[in-house]
Amino acid sequence: MTDATMRLAYISHREETKMSQQTGVRADDSYSGRQPTSHERRAGLPWDASYLDGPAPWDTGQPQPAILRPAGEGAFAGAVLGAGCGTGENALYIASLGLHVLGVDVAETALSIARKKAAGRGIDADFLVADACHLDRLDRVFETVLDCGLFHTFDSAERRDYVASLASVTGRGGDLYVLCFSDVGPDTGPHPISQEELRAAFKRSSGWSIASISPDRCQTRFDAQGAPAWLAKIERI
Numbered sequence: 001m002t003d004a005t006m007r008l009a010y011i012s013h014r015e016e017t018k019m020s021q022q023t024g025v026r027a028d029d030s031y032s033g034r035q036p037t038s039h040e041r042r043a044g045l046p047w048d049a050s051y052l053d054g055p056a057p058w059d060t061g062q063p064q065p066a067i068l069r070p071a072g073e074g075a076f077a078g079a080v081l082g083a084g085c086g087t088g089e090n091a092l093y094i095a096s097l098g099l100h101v102l103g104v105d106v107a108e109t110a111l112s113i114a115r116k117k118a119a120g121r122g123i124d125a126d127f128l129v130a131d132a133c134h135l136d137r138l139d140r141v142f143e144t145v146l147d148c149g150l151f152h153t154f155d156s157a158e159r160r161d162y163v164a165s166l167a168s169v170t171g172r173g174g175d176l177y178v179l180c181f182s183d184v185g186p187d188t189g190p191h192p193i194s195q196e197e198l199r200a201a202f203k204r205s206s207g208w209s210i211a212s213i214s215p216d217r218c219q220t221r222f223d224a225q226g227a228p229a230w231l232a233k234i235e236r237i
Contacts, residue, residue: 081102146175195230199213
């Protein structure tokens with residue numbers, strides 16, 4: 001899939017959502033009192049709108065293979081936070097391993113779907129509406145945090161707030177895993193991120209130390225092979 005094709009798919013999905021007549025949700029009253037993100041301003045719609053007319057482009061209905069591998073190797077431990085969890089596939093898989101998982105997102109529709117999945121599968125996991133840039137409001141600390149597809153949606157100013165927000169809820173010595181679109185290779189996804197941008201965001205002065213950044217893939221509904229991605233393991237110091 002080319003970058004242009006994926007962008008077109010995102011735009012098409014957005015326009016379909018705009019034309020939905022069955023939800024009654026308007027773009028200008030769906031931010032729950034928070035400021036819209038740069039992605040939402042570009043789209044002209046809140047994140048929640050992506051889930052109103054069927055699966056979002058990034059919602060494959062399965063956990064990401066890039067997350068299954070470290071999870072299967074015991075990378076996730078203690079209390080786990082899924083930041084920007086969407087409909088919860090990654091969070092539910094991690095919870096199925098016997099870990100206590102809290103998934104948070106600003107999209108209430110996505111969280112409602114996640115709760116129904118948890119109930120239907122008999123998995124104990126919690127899902128809560130929360131702003132990823134103000135995670136301190138959770139008043140909780142986690143040993144492991146997962147960001148699957150959220151970091152790359154923020155602009156540079158938002159990243160500073162987001163990184164500080166993550167630090168506020170990650171215990172010292174804890175691990176953060178970030179899966180984001182990469183700028184390396186053909187067929188990159190929307191908002192691709194360079195290694196340099198990752199390293200600039202998660203620097204020691206911000207309370208982080210990057211343990212590893214590895215090339216991987218991030219699957220979407222439009223390409224079974226997915227788009228080039230980085231999988232980063234970042235330690236809270």
